Amino acid sequence: MKIAVIGGVGSGKSTVLAMLKEHGETVIDCDAVYRDVKKSRAYKAQLAERFGDVLTDGEVDNKKVAKAVLGDEKAMADLNAIAHPYVKKELDRLTEGLKRVFVEVQVFEGGILKDYFDKVWLVVGDRQTRIDRVVSRDSCDSSRVEMIMAHQPPDETRRKEGYSVIVNDGSLRELRECVAKKLKELG
Numbered sequence: 001m002k003i004a005v006i007g008g009v010g011s012g013k014s015t016v017l018a019m020l021k022e023h024g025e026t027v028i029d030c031d032a033v034y035r036d037v038k039k040s041r042a043y044k045a046q047l048a049e050r051f052g053d054v055l056t057d058g059e060v061d062n063k064k065v066a067k068a069v070l071g072d073e074k075a076m077a078d079l080n081a082i083a084h085p086y087v088k089k090e091l092d093r094l095t096e097g098l099k100r101v102f103v104e105v106q107v108f109e110g111g112i113l114k115d116y117f118d119k120v121w122l123v124v125g126d127r128q129t130r131i132d133r134v135v136s137r138d139s140c141d142s143s144r145v146e147m148i149m150a151h152q153p154p155d156e157t158r159r160k161e162g163y164s165v166i167v168n169d170g171s172l173r174e175l176r177e178c179v180a181k182k183l184k185e186l187g
Contacts, residue, residue, distance in 0.1 A: 001099070001101075001118045002103060002116065002118050003100070003121060004102075004113070004117040005020075005103065005104050005105065005121045006106075006108045006120060006123070006158070006163070007155075007168075008130065008149060008153075008154075009130065009134055009145060009148045010129075010132075010137075010145065011124055011130055011168060012168035012175065015168070015175065016166060016179055017029070017102060017104050019175065019179045023180070023183055025100065025102055025183070026098055028094055028095070028103045028104070029103075030087065030091075030105045033094070034083065036090060037083060037086040037090060039059075042086075043086050044058075044060060047060060047082060050078055051065065051068040051075070052068070054068055071151070084113050088113065091103065091116070102121075119164065120163040121163065121165075122155070122158050122159065122161075122163040122166065124155040124159070124167055124168065125167070125168040130145075131145045131146065131149075164182060164185075166178050
């Protein structure tokens with residue numbers, strides 16, 4: 001069983017994954033998978049063909065890619081269409097033979113990954129709490145966090161999809177209890 005763990009910036013996806021590891025669950029960070037994908041010559045070639053100058057010294061330049069796609073829905077969809085098949089192939093390799101795995105997924109909607117998972121856990125939290133977490137974690141200002149949030153699907157929209165919701169507005173103890181309860185529901 002493949003379970004996606006999704007949520008907006010600052011929602012606590014990584015904290016939930018750490019708690020799942022404490023329960024002995026297998027976890028994968030899709031960002032780490034994507035870092036491996038970015039090393040692929042074929043991927044870099046497709047990226048450069050579609051977006052032009054997005055490589056620096058032969059490597060994918062995240063800032064250049066972000067500049068090429070940020071605020072452009074078509075460009076973002078094209079990026080996902082290029083990246084997601086590579087990510088899916090690597091996920092297939094990493095999850096082969098596993099009974100259950102949880103995957104932290106940052107970019108979920110708008111690509112083939114949405115249909116890849118058997119279940120989805122959505123981590124949500126109060127907007128201001130999330131902003132405060134990211135400002136503290138990344139030493140950035142709140143306007144940067146709000147810009148990121150503006151480009152992510154709102155929690156309300158995602159809740160309508162019927163995902164299993166984990167509310168992360170309280171203490172770590174409360175979050176641990178919620179994660180344990182969700183695991184028990186899985187069996």
